[in-house]
Amino acid sequence: MAATDGPLRKSRLSLLLFAVPAVAIVGISVAISLPDAGSVRAAFEAPMVAISLVLAIAALVWGGVFMSRPIVMLTREGVERPDGRKLKWAQVTAVEAGEETTNAPSQSGANRQTVHEVTRLFYGDGEVSKITTTWAAIGPQAAGDRIAEAFAQSRKPQ
Incomplete structure (x- = not known):
């Protein structure tokens, strides 16, 4: 029975459920900040992008917790x-x-x-x-x- 014992794990592709929205959040915030900032570098320094980065990182951490737990x-x-x-x-x-x-x-x-x-x-x-x-x-x-x-x-x- 050794082959059947153990955890049933989630697919690594399910991390995309968290990574895709995280990238979208940051991308949209950069796109919104870009006209006012004038350059991509300045857009990344905008407060809205910083908040979006924090939210994106939180989504990725949550995804990591979700992935680490077996079914x-x-x-x-x-x-x-x-x-x-x-x-x-x-x-x-x-x-x-x-x-x-x-x-x-x-x-x-x-x-x-x-x-x-x-x-x-x-x-x-x-x-x-x-x-x-x-x-x-x-x-x-x-x-x-x-x-x-x-x-x-x-x-x-x-």
Whole structure:
């Protein structure tokens, strides 16, 4: 079971969710300051750009914290979430991989739908714990397969 134990990490590409807005914040503030400053160097010395740089750095730090936390940690005993909640394999009755569709209201038109890959862990009296594997570094299906394999390994006699 050594291959299934360990953290499910997020893809490094998910850092782009923080880096792209950080670059955009700084770029827009420089573009706004440029006409008054006269040169790019002077624009970078403007207070608005300094505040934007601080916000951009904060976004990148937050992204680093987000990236450092695993999606879940798989152990021989069960699944541990980054928030400290634990679900033991002995409690889990079934594992099912699939998709989860969420609706986000939009002011400009119809609701937007987002589809995420999830692995559902069924336990107790019909209770379900969902693990979102969309951003998994090894891929959503491979992450779901790894969770299912860890569950199957826990059911084998030792």
